[in-house]
Amino acid sequence: LMFGITFSNNITAHRQKSRVMTGYTWVASSHGRAAPPRAVQAGQDADGSLIYAGRAFFHGDTLPCKIVPQRREAYVSHNGREHNVSNYEYLVEQHMQWVSSSGSYIPPGAVPAGHTSSGETLYLGRVRHGNSITVGKVHPSHGCLYIPFGGNEVNYNSYEILVMR
Template identity: 35%
Template sequence: MTGYDCDRFIDLSEVDREDLSCGICRNIFRDPVVTPCCRQTFCRYCIRSWLRGHSVCPFDRSGLTVTELQNAPRSLENLLGRLQINCDNKDKGCQQVVSLEKLKQHFNECEFNEHVCDECKCEKQPDHNCVKALLELNEKVNKELETMRQDNLAMKTVLQQLSTISKLFDPAPTTSESAPTSQTAIINDLESGPLPDSVKQKLPVWKKCPIDQVPIEHRVSYDKQINGETVYVGRVKNFSNLLPGKIVPSRNQCHGSVGGREYKHSEYEVLTNPHGANLCWVQYAGSGIPDGAVYGGQEWSHDQAYRGTDGETYITRALVDGVWVAGKMHAKQEGLMWFPSEGDERSHYNEFEILPKEWQLKPRGQRYHNGVVQDQIHQ
């Protein structure tokens, strides 16, 4: 499991936040271990995940293997154990604050705790059956998605009507100079109202279809050979998750990952760029999400170990041990990329590239939500 979210702790000083945070997940240590080379401390899960794809320490780049990791000093364990933390079920109503060393005991006894099956991560019921529980969850999610689609269509209709009405009151341009011709003018339009058709028509589009039905020149590729084959940007639906991943044409499958596992689907969406929008890969800068990063999907994990990764994801690629891999970055986990690999989900720290759009210049937190960054133009 990755570390504990810093915001869960009570009266955590900035010094403790800095000294007790894992250098990989940026959260408070969970089951800490120490590297023998530089004596740096990491969460056991985080450093083991790192070493699946590397043979060096992430801090000083010295050679390192899992067997060389050492348990953290007892003094650190005692210090962590005394920290005061909110219950995992705070959002469900539990207001209990306990010491970290007693958190597991409290969680098992908490009256707000949902009894979750270890296999399927669904709530346990009398005569629990994993297959039945997953089918019921799938049906529930599909109903919610259908409701959201209907609401989305209704909102689009209203926006189109408002756009038509607004044009009646806008003076028509008298010269070509009055039309927005620069990128700055386009951004001003984005900030002032619904996305103009002149811009919307040029945006990349998610299409649900087999890869061979999309012309090669319209596909968005990772621009690298992976296992000797050009792969393309896609995403797959997995229960309530929408996972960005790689489409392998020879298999007609899209590979995504969530909760530590790789998932392969023959039904997927392809990111297409039929009008030649300016897309480019850029090196991750070490913090934040680049302006205009292409939105890949949403992720909601039922596993407590992966709750820190819930929310928006973005499209990434990286060179890992001499091989290019395609993956994702979570908005809540800066500096950490995740990618599918041989049935598992692996992580890669900081040295990766992310896919942004140059036309989208608005700061993070103020992105215009009618472009490809969200699903408003989903086809």
């Protein structure tokens, strides 16, 4: 239990099970499923596809992820690479907004979206990358946002982070 939020170690994709958290919900999903109502739209890819905020379990970590339902894809960034994941959870919003941040600064009300296997909390961030606005993980101890893009993990020192309003 971190910040009043329970993270699942096993995300079940075929049940539409929701877990109500502090002011928001995570909804389990998998490739081919449409975004649930009120899913957090985090950006738009260069081809116009909408990108949604989510999280996925990957190699012992629960990682923020980008979900692109139009292309039946979801990705996490891990260890320098972009990885496709087939099971993930959509973040369903209540009252949230994107605010500017940089480095390791985590503003009050930032939405925890995952954690490393060693217990470090990770947050949802986004940035303009080329002709897209892409979501990824804010990794406080690294002082940056990592986005999964083009097969790689790309880092940014200035970004927007998702916070509760």
